Amino acid sequence: MIYKNYPMVSRVVFGRGSFNQLGDIIEPKRLNVKAPFIYLVDDVFKGNAELTSRISLAYEDHILFISADTEPTTSQVDDLVEQIILNYKDRPSGIIGIGGGTLLDLAKAVAIMLTNEGVSKDYQGWDLVKSPAIYHVGVPTISGTGAEVSRTTVLTGPERKLGINSDYTPFDQVILDPELTKDVPKDQWFYTGMDCFIHCVESLKGTYLNAFSQSYGEKAFDLCKEIFIEDKGTKEELQDKLMMASWHGGMSIAYSQVGVAHALSYGLGYLLGTKHGIGNCIVFDQLEEFYPEGVALFKEMKKIHNITLPKGICAHLADDEFNTMIDVALGLEPLWENAVGKNWRQTITREKLRTLYEKM
Ligand code: NAD
Ligand code: ZN
Numbered sequence: 001m002i003y004k005n006y007p008m009v010s011r012v013v014f015g016r017g018s019f020n021q022l023g024d025i026i027e028p029k030r031l032n033v034k035a036p037f038i039y040l041v042d043d044v045f046k047g048n049a050e051l052t053s054r055i056s057l058a059y060e061d062h063i064l065f066i067s068a069d070t071e072p073t074t075s076q077v078d079d080l081v082e083q084i085i086l087n088y089k090d091r092p093s094g095i096i097g098i099g100g101g102t103l104l105d106l107a108k109a110v111a112i113m114l115t116n117e118g119v120s121k122d123y124q125g126w127d128l129v130k131s132p133a134i135y136h137v138g139v140p141t142i143s144g145t146g147a148e149v150s151r152t153t154v155l156t157g158p159e160r161k162l163g164i165n166s167d168y169t170p171f172d173q174v175i176l177d178p179e180l181t182k183d184v185p186k187d188q189w190f191y192t193g194m195d196c197f198i199h200c201v202e203s204l205k206g207t208y209l210n211a212f213s214q215s216y217g218e219k220a221f222d223l224c225k226e227i228f229i230e231d232k233g234t235k236e237e238l239q240d241k242l243m244m245a246s247w248h249g250g251m252s253i254a255y256s257q258v259g260v261a262h263a264l265s266y267g268l269g270y271l272l273g274t275k276h277g278i279g280n281c282i283v284f285d286q287l288e289e290f291y292p293e294g295v296a297l298f299k300e301m302k303k304i305h306n307i308t309l310p311k312g313i314c315a316h317l318a319d320d321e322f323n324t325m326i327d328v329a330l331g332l333e334p335l336w337e338n339a340v341g342k343n344w345r346q347t348i349t350r351e352k353l354r355t356l357y358e359k360m
Contacts, residue, residue: 006254007167009138009149012174014243016236019139019177023056026094026173029135035090036060040080040107042099042141043067051098051180060088068102071275074121074157077109084114091115094135100192101145101154101276104138108153108169111136120164121157129166138171141180143242144192144277146199146250148174154276160328161270176247178239190228190307191277193242194298197224198280199249201294202259206338209256217252220245228301259339260290263332264356267325272313282309286359290339314357326353 013021026037036059043065045051055063064080084092091114097107111133113120123129140148147153151170152163184192200221203213223245226232233241265279274282281298288295302309314322330336330353336344 004255006151007170009171009174011172012176014176016177016179016240018175019051019180020054022054022096022137022139022175025175026096026135026137029094030058031093032090033059034088035093036062036088037094037096038084038092038110039063039096039098040103040110041065042103045098045141062087066099066103066106068100070273071102071269072106072109072153072155074119074124074155077106077113077120077155080106080110081113081120084110092134094137096137096139098139098141100140100142101147101195104140104145104147104171105153105155107136107138108133108147108171109155109164112153112164112166112168120155121159123164123166124155124157124160124162126165127167129164129168131168133168135172137173137175139175139177139180140243140246142184142188142192143178143181143239143246144194144196144249146196146246146253148176149247149250149254151254156270160331161266162332176243178236178243181239181243182235186305187307188277190301190305191275191281193224193228193245194281194284194301195277196220196242196246196249197228197298197301198261198284198294199253199258200224201291202261202339203249203252203256205291205294206256206259207341208338213252213254213256216248216254217256220248220252223248225297229297229304231304257334257338259335260287263329263335263339264325264353266332267327267329267353267357268313268360270328271317271321271325274313278309281307282313282360283356285309286356312360314360317357322354322357323350325357326350329353 046065095111115131152165154163203217261284264283268274268279
C-alpha cells in the first residue's frame with residue numbers, strides 16, 4: 001500500500017476582523033515593484049467600501065471584480081491568465097481570491113496557469129500540473145464548500161466538469177474572517193452550508209473512510225447539527241462555527257472522497273448550469289436510498305429554515321440531455337467507488353441514474 005502524501009494550506013489566520021491583516025501578511029511576498037498582487041474579488045462587493053477600503057493597493061496592484069453568477073470555466077481561467085500576462089511585464093507576486101467557492105477556485109486555477117503551459121482544460125484531472133503555482137491566498141466570504149482548504153479547483157470545461165487536483169492547488173495562505181460572511185442571503189447560506197453537510201455524509205458513509213477523514217468529518221457533522229438544527233449560539237458564534245465546519249468538511253474529503261450527491265450534481269451543473277450548492281441540495285433530497293439518516297436530517301433542516309427547493313428541473317429534458325448528465329456523473333469513478341464500493345458498476349446503471357434525475 002502506497003499512502004498519499006498530501007500538502008496542506010501552509011498558513012492560516014482565524015478571527016473576526018482578521019481580514020484587516022491581509023496587507024501586512026502578503027507584503028513580504030512581493031517580488032518587486034513591477035510584480036503586482038492581483039485580487040480576484042466577487043463583484044457582490046463592488047462598491048462595498050466596508051470590504052474594498054480594507055484592500056490596500058500599492059504599485060501596480062489591481063482588483064478584478066468577477067461575477068459568481070456562473071461557476072468557473074476553463075476558458076474564463078485562460079482569459080484571465082492571458083489578460084494578466086498581457087498587462088504586466090512581470091509575473092504577479094500573488095493572486096488573492098476573495099469570495100465563495102467560485103472566486104476561491106478561480107484564484108487557485110489562475111495561480112496554477114500562470115506558471116504552467118497551455119490551457120487549463122488539459123490539467124483537469126488528477127496530478128497533471130507540472131510546475132508550482134505562484135503564491136496564492138484565499139479569503140472565503142461564505143462558508144461551506146471547503147474550497148479554502150482543498151487540493152482541487154473545480155472547473156467546467158468543454159468536455160467535463162472536473163477539478164484540477166494537484167499538490168500545487170492548495171492555498172499558501174488562508175484568512176478565515178467569519179465577519180465577512182455576515183451579509184450572505186439566507187437561501188445561499190443554506191445551500192452552501194449544506195455543501196459542507198453533504199461532504200460530511202458522503203465522507204462518513206463512504207467505503208474510503210479512515211480515522212483521518214472520520215475525525216474531521218464527525219466534527220464538521222456535529223457543527224452542522226449545532227448550526228442548522230439546534231441553532232446553538234449567537235449569530236456571530238454560528239458564523240464562526242460554520243466557517244470551521246467548512247474547513248473540517250474539506251479536510252475530511254481530502255483523505256477520502258465525496259459520493260453520489262456530488263456525482264449527480266456535477267451532471268446537473270454541466271448540462272443546466274445548476275450551481276453547486278443548490279444542485280447538491282436538489283440531488284441529495286432524492287438520495288434516501290443511499291444515505292437514509294443524512295437525508296432525513298437534511299429534510300428536517302430544510303423545514304426548520306423554510307427552504308423550498310426548485311422542482312421539475314429535469315422535467316422537459318430530452319434523451320440526449322439525460323445521457324449527457326449520466327455520462328458526466330458516471331465519469332466520476334472515484335466518487336462511485338467511494339459511495340458504493342469496488343463493484344459499483346453492478347448497481348449504478350444508466351437506467352438507475354435516469355430514474356433519479358427524472359425525480360429532480
Ligand atoms: P459562490 O462562490 O458561487 O457564491 C454564491 C453566491 O453568494 C454568489 O451570488 C455570491 O456573490 C454570493 N456571496 C458570496 N459571499 C457573499 C457575502 N459575503 N455576502 C453576500 N453574498 C455573497 O458559492 P459557493 O457555494 O461558496 O461556491 C460554489 C463553487 O464552489 C462552485 O463553483 C463549486 O464547484 C465550488 N466548489 C469547490 C470546491 C473545492 O474543493 N475546490 C468544493 C466545493 C465546491
Ligand atoms: Zn461540494
